[in-house]
Amino acid sequence: MSKITLPAYANVYISEGKKPFPWFGMDIGGTLVKLVYFEPKDITAEEEQEEVENLKSIRRYLTSNTAYGKTGVRDVHLELRNLTICGRTGNLHFIRFPTVAMHRFIQMGRDKHFSSLHTTLCATGGGAYKFENDFRTMADLELLKLDELDCLIQGLLYIDSVGFNGHPECYYFENPSDTQNCIKRPCCLDNLFPMLLVNIGSGVSILAVNEKDSYKRVTGTSLGGGTFLGLCCLLTGCETFEEALEMASKGDSTNVDKLVKDIYGGDYQRFGLQGSAVASSFGHMMSKEKRDSISKEDLARATLVTITNNIGSIARMCAVNEPGDQAALYRAFRVYRIPSEQKLPTISREYMKIERVVFVGNFLRINTVSTKLLAYAMDFWSKGQLKALFLEHEGYFGAVGAFLELLKSAKVRRGGVKPDSLSMQAFLLCQAMYHVTSPKSCLAFEYF
Amino acid sequence: MELNGFYCDGEGCAEEQEEEPTALKLLRSKTETSCSIIATPGADSAAAGGSVLQEQRMSKSTPAMLRLDSLKKNRPPFPWFGMDIGGTLVKLVYFEPKDITAEEEQEEVESLKSIRRYLTSHTAYGKTGIRDVHLELSDLTLWGRKGNLHFIRFPTHELPAFLQMGRDKHFSSLHTTLCATGGGAFKYEDDFLTMANLKLLKLDELDCLIKGVLYIDSVVSSGPPECYYFEHPTDPERCEQKAYNLENPYPLLLVNIGSGVSILAVYSKDNYKRVTGTSLGGGTFLGLCCLLTGCSTFEEALAMATEGESTRVDKLVKDIYGGDYERFGLPGWAVASSFGNMMCKEKRDSVSKEDLARATLVTITNNIGSITRMCALNEPLYGAALWNLDQAALYRAMIDQNIERVVFVGNFLRVNTLSMKLLAYALDYWSKGQLKALFLRHEGYFGAVGALLELQNPC
Numbered sequence: 080m081s082k083i084t085l086p087a088y089a090n091v092y093i094s095e096g097k098k099p100f101p102w103f104g105m106d107i108g109g110t111l112v113k114l115v116y117f118e119p120k121d122i123t124a125e126e127e128q129e130e131v132e133n134l135k136s137i138r139r140y141l142t143s144n145t146a147y148g149k150t151g152v153r154d155v156h157l158e159l160r161n162l163t164i165c166g167r168t169g170n171l172h173f174i175r176f177p178t179v180a181m182h183r184f185i186q187m188g189r190d191k192h193f194s195s196l197h198t199t200l201c202a203t204g205g206g207a208y209k210f211e212n213d214f215r216t217m218a219d220l221e222l223l224k225l226d227e228l229d230c231l232i233q234g235l236l237y238i239d240s241v242g243f244n245g246h247p248e249c250y251y252f253e254n255p256s257d258t259q260n261c262i263k264r265p266c267c268l269d270n271l272f273p274m275l276l277v278n279i280g281s282g283v284s285i286l287a288v289n290e291k292d293s294y295k296r297v298t299g300t301s302l303g304g305g306t307f308l309g310l311c312c313l314l315t316g317c318e319t320f321e322e323a324l325e326m327a328s329k330g331d332s333t334n335v336d337k338l339v340k341d342i343y344g345g346d347y348q349r350f351g352l353q354g355s356a357v358a359s360s361f362g363h364m365m366s367k368e369k370r371d372s373i374s375k376e377d378l379a380r381a382t383l384v385t386i387t388n389n390i391g392s393i394a395r396m397c398a399v400n401e402p403g404d405q406a407a408l409y410r411a412f413r414v415y416r417i418p419s420e421q422k423l424p425t426i427s428r429e430y431m432k433i434e435r436v437v438f439v440g441n442f443l444r445i446n447t448v449s450t451k452l453l454a455y456a457m458d459f460w461s462k463g464q465l466k467a468l469f470l471e472h473e474g475y476f477g478a479v480g481a482f483l484e485l486l487k488s489a490k491v492r493r494g495g496v497k498p499d500s501l502s503m504q505a506f507l508l509c510q511a512m513y514h515v516t517s518p519k520s521c522l523a524f525e526y527f
Numbered sequence: 528m529e530l531n532g533f534y535c536d537g538e539g540c541a542e543e544q545e546e547e548p549t550a551l552k553l554l555r556s557k558t559e560t561s562c563s564i565i566a567t568p569g570a571d572s573a574a575a576g577g578s579v580l581q582e583q584r585m586s587k588s589t590p591a592m593l594r595l596d597s598l599k600k601n602r603p604p605f606p607w608f609g610m611d612i613g614g615t616l617v618k619l620v621y622f623e624p625k626d627i628t629a630e631e632e633q634e635e636v637e638s639l640k641s642i643r644r645y646l647t648s649h650t651a652y653g654k655t656g657i658r659d660v661h662l663e664l665s666d667l668t669l670w671g672r673k674g675n676l677h678f679i680r681f682p683t684h685e686l687p688a689f690l691q692m693g694r695d696k697h698f699s700s701l702h703t704t705l706c707a708t709g710g711g712a713f714k715y716e717d718d719f720l721t722m723a724n725l726k727l728l729k730l731d732e733l734d735c736l737i738k739g740v741l742y743i744d745s746v747v748s749s750g751p752p753e754c755y756y757f758e759h760p761t762d763p764e765r766c767e768q769k770a771y772n773l774e775n776p777y778p779l780l781l782v783n784i785g786s787g788v789s790i791l792a793v794y795s796k797d798n799y800k801r802v803t804g805t806s807l808g809g810g811t812f813l814g815l816c817c818l819l820t821g822c823s824t825f826e827e828a829l830a831m832a833t834e835g836e837s838t839r840v841d842k843l844v845k846d847i848y849g850g851d852y853e854r855f856g857l858p859g860w861a862v863a864s865s866f867g868n869m870m871c872k873e874k875r876d877s878v879s880k881e882d883l884a885r886a887t888l889v890t891i892t893n894n895i896g897s898i899t900r901m902c903a904l905n906e907p908l909y910g911a912a913l914w915n916l917d918q919a920a921l922y923r924a925m926i927d928q929n930i931e932r933v934v935f936v937g938n939f940l941r942v943n944t945l946s947m948k949l950l951a952y953a954l955d956y957w958s959k960g961q962l963k964a965l966f967l968r969h970e971g972y973f974g975a976v977g978a979l980l981e982l983q984n985p986c
Contacts, residue, residue: 109847109864179871205863209849226854281842281864296855298901301862302807302894305842309869313883314818318872337786337810342614344714349731350801357806358710359614359786364814366684367823378818389807389894396803396901 098165101137101196104234104482106227106475107206109281110305111175111441112184113478118142119169120161133192140191141172148183151176157472160244165486173475175441181210185217194219201481203230223484228286230480231278232294235439236271237483238472249437251468255454266468273433275398279440280474281305283390285397287433297397300390304442307386314382315375323379324446330380334373337362360385380448387449391456398433398465436467441474602670602983606642606701609979611732611972612711614786615810616680616938617689618975622667623647624674638697645696646677653688656681662969667746670983678972680938683711690715690722699724706978708735728981733791735977736783737799740936743969743976744773754934756965760951771965773934780903780930784937785971786810788895790902792930802902805895809939812891819887820880828884829943835885839878842867865890892946896953903930903962933964938971 102117118138122130145153152175159171176184188194200214203225214220239248247265254260275297276286282303288294304320311323339347340354341362352358361381363369436457443450450469457467472479607622623643627635650658657680664676681689693699705719708730719725747753752770759765780802781791787808793799809825816828838860844852845859846868857863866886868874933954940947951964969976 109842109867110870205844205847205849205852209847211849228855281847281867282862298897299857300894300897301841301865301867302890303864303867305864305867305870306890309840309864309866310815312872312875313866313869335814336806337614339710342710342714342786344710344716347710350733352804357787359808359810359814360806361814361818362614362786362806362808362810364818365615365810365823367817370817385807385811389805392803392805393898393901396898 098486099196100134102482102485103200104230104478104480104485105200105202105204105207106230106477106481107178107181107202107204107210108227108441108474108477109205110178110308111280111474112178112181112204112206113441113475114174114176115475115478115482116141116172116174117162117164117167117169117482118172119167121168131196134196137191137193137196141174142170147174147176148180150180157475159238159241162241171479171482173472173478175474178206181206182213182217185210185213185220188214188220189218199223199485201225201485203227203477203481225481225484227477228278228284228294228296230477230484231439232276232286232288232291232476232480233483234476234479234481235276235437235470236291238470238476238479239271243471248471249468250471251466252451252454255451255458255467261451261454271435275394275433275436277390277394277436277438277440279303279390279438279442283393283440285394287397298393300393302386302389304386304440307382307442310382311379314378317375317379321445324383324448326376326379327383327448328380330374330376330378332357332377332381332384334369334377335363335381336360336384357384357388360388383446383448384452387452388456391453392460394436394438394453395457395460395465398436398461434464434466436465437470438467439470439473439476443469444473602672604701605639607669607979607982608705609735609975609977609982610705610707610709610712611735611974611978612683612686612707612709612715613732613938613971613974614710615683615813616785616971617683617686617709617711618938618972619679619681620972620975620979621646621677621679622669622672622674622979623677624672625666626673636701639701642696642698642701646679647675652679652681653685655685662972664743664746676976678969678975680971686711686715686718687722690718690725693723693725704728706730706981708732708974708978730978730981732974733783733789733799733801735974735981736936737781737791737793737796737973737977738980739973739976739978740781740934740967741796742980743973744776744967747968751968753968754965755968756963757948757951760948760955766948773965776932776934778930780899780933782895782899782933782935782937784808784895784935784939788898788937790899792902803898805898807891807894809891809937812887812939815887815891816884819883822880822884826942829888829945831881831884832888832945833885835879835881835883837862837882837886837889839874839882840868840886841865841889862889862893865893888943888945889949892949893953896950897957899933899950900954900957900962903933903958931962933962934967935964936967936970936973940966941970 100117100119104115106113118141140147141153145155147153154173154175157173161168162171199221200223202222204227207222207224211222211224214222242248247267249266250263251266253262253264271288272291273287273289276288276294278284278286280303282299282301282305284299285297286294287297308320308323311317311326315323315326317323317326336357337359338354339352339356339358342358343354346352346354363373438450438453450467454467457465470476605624609620611618623646645652646658650660652658659678659680662678667674667676669676705725705727707719707727709732712727712729716727716729719727744753754771754773755768756771758767758769776793778792778794781793781799783789783791785808787804787806787810789804790802791799792802813825813828816822816831820828820831822828822831841862842864843859844857844861844863847863848859851857851859869878935947935950947964947966954962954964967973
């Protein structure tokens with residue numbers, strides 16, 4: 080093992096082509112921090128001998144607990160076992176804790192002398208920017224900041240490719256409109272593209288993904304998981320996501336919402352609006368008698384239904400749902416802003432037609448009410464043209480994407496994206512070691 | 528029915544379809560017309576003396592003396608009402624004739640006189656009825672009569688009291704048909720019949736909305752302009768309300784914000800499509816405010832919202848990123864998660880009722896703005912026509928022509944400058960100046976006006 084002491088600006092540790100442990104990926108979101116940790120299971124006796132004490136202690140701490148402090152949780156059911164990546168075999172663990180506990184986490188990193196092991200930590204999400212200085216000053220850790228949507232897509236593709244311990248990662252609901260016969264079915268994500276990817280975290284981002292490396296953030300909405308939880312806490316006095324969902328599963332939103340039939344006495348046939356459709360969310364709540372007659376559970380349910388349906392409605396508008404016609408081309412052009420140099424005739428209609436809408440994000444964690452509602456809404460409002468798909472690892476894809484970035488060789492990404500700091504660090508290393516002057520000549524080298 | 532996704536005027540009698548455009552055109556020119564204005568069959572025979580027409584009329588219903596007279600003059604009998612029974616409010620427009628001759632006054636039935644007096648000498652009715660005097664249109668000429676158009680509203684839950692009043696005033700003896708639109712026209716049809724012996728002529732709310740908008744915009748020629756927009760909406764020093772000329776309005780996006788929201792793409796007078804809607808509307812704002820702040824009326828909710836600060840309640844992009852999310856052009860002050868701070872107990876304890884009201888208003892308004900923007904930027908113009916263009920022309924059409932005007936109506940915007948300015952700003956900002964938000968003074972009354980206009984086409 081050769082160690083090279085580098086100038087301060089090339090903040091990278093090299094170990095003869097091997098990536099040093101520990102291997103983490105972090106996604107610091109608005110509400111939750113998602114962490115993936117790779118636990119090597121193929122450690123040789125020799126390696127164990129050399130292993131530094133704090134690395135060992137980190138591994139032991141993470142893998143022998145399923146709860147950390149008061150709020151940290153390891154989702155054991157999501158663990159990917161016997162994964163082989165970059166020549167090592169081990170288990171991939173999925174851990175989450177609230178973002179408000181971030182400083183405690185950084186403290187822990189300092190106490191465990193994390194900085195002596197690994198001066199770079201791959202992190203994505205808004206918090207990677209917000210807490211960058213805290214990591215540096217409190218724990219002497221340098222964050223490698225990555226874009227959350229890039230990581231989301233890379234993470235999703237990776238997990239789908241390796242599968243979930245032999246089972247499919249992706250699923251959908253058959254008969255979503257039939258509450259009795261609605262069943263969860265596994266689904267294969269071949270012919271993935273083009274797809275609409277809806278990430279429901281504290282807020283919502285909607286991406287149109289055309290190719291592995293080609294996507295656009297179509298739009299977003301601020302009415303997301305954070306809204307659901309925030310409103311529920313205010314309206315029902317609950318404190319956690321789990322409590323809110325528990326209440327929602329027992330309530331009846333039709334006592335709270337004003338339906339089409341409450342206004343029309345039946346269907347609004349002219350525009351195909353069934354009597355059971357919601358005309359005005361929370362519309363009954365302007366009446367004192369109605370306010371006095373509903374329960375907290377009804378309010379929680381109405382909040383869930385309102386937020387979920389709003390997301391479904393916006394997602395549907397984004398998906399191209401008129402197959403094979405000019406209007407679809409038009410929409411694709413306007414919404415996705417394909418560069419004008421691209422000749423229209425080369426864009427085939429099939430290419431533009433989106434049939435799959437993939438929903439991810441921790442709003443859907445243990446939230447079957449919302450997943451089924453989204454499945455139903457997509458199917459119903461698109462008259463069967465759109466299918467809602469879901470993924471088992473829900474909110475962890477950003478963290479997985481960050482984890483993958485750690486293991487990649489330094490490359491400039493295609494698609495006109497600025498070179499990330501990883502390649503910049505690599506270039507600086509080149510400069511230091513080989514007196515190279517241009518970034519291009521570095522591309523041939525592999526550093527890790 | 529929607530054909531190819533686009534609505535063509537296909538409902539109602541065939542005669543109506545032919546006659547209607549002519550009638551509207553004549554209305555616009557605001558001249559006293561001869562018998563040719565009739566929209567009912569037998570126009571020629573009426574000019575000749577009307578006996579054939581009378582016979583046809585009699586075969587349809589049992590007319591009162593006054594009705595026969597009016598028909599001779601080929602206009603509907605008084606009183607002239609249009610009603611829009613919505614999810615939260617009933618909107619009523621009433622035409623008060625000011626050119627009643629001595630003879631006519633003599634013949635006038637007592638109940639008709641009393642209705643006119645009751646409506647025009649009050650500005651409040653019962654506990655909850657209100658006449659919006661500032662919206663009154665004076666010296667209007669409608670179907671050859673000169674008079675004032677009044678705008679009245681009351682909560683939908685007071686409809687039984689209204690029906691009672693109609694019965695006590697023997698309304699049914701005057702006018703067996705009442706033009707009504709909105710969901711309530713369907714829901715309360717039987718109640719009108721059983722409680723007040725009134726037969727409703729039910730009309731579609733979106734048809735009426737569009738007709739009403741076009742009509743009012745065409746007749747408002749003096750006083751404050753009907754259509755306006757905001758310049759510098761978020762700058763309190765420079766923010767100005769400016770008049771906008773809605774001539775050649777097409778294509779436009781019409782967003783009706785009532786209890787719920789409907790978004791229509793209007794390509795021409797008779798060609799429009801309901802693009803989408805959202806259930807997060809005015810009813811959501813009021814319902815949530817009542818729950819979160821304990822208020823009971825729309826006015827109270829708005830007053831609170833004016834005092835509050837929503838950034839304490841919402842989680843902004845900068846709360847998550849520490850600044851802008853530059854990659855995708857999201858400024859730090861943009862809301863990332865509405866009510867997102869409220870999952871934290873300390874923050875919940877530190878916000879006021881006013882902050883919550885403000886956050887509710889901002890959330891609902893921004894959601895509508897966001898959905899509207901997506902529709903405006905996605906909607907192809909001249910729908911079917913585009914499909915016949917070759918690729919190059921299509922390409923050009925896509926870039927050059929798109930919906931630029933979005934007109935917001937509906938009573939959610941009544942006395943709600945906060946939402947109007949928010950919509951104006953949001954639309955302008957997120958569309959990079961491509962979209963302009965327009966507003967109309969008569970906000971929520973267009974459905975009722977459209978219903979009134981249908982009086983000349985009784986079926």
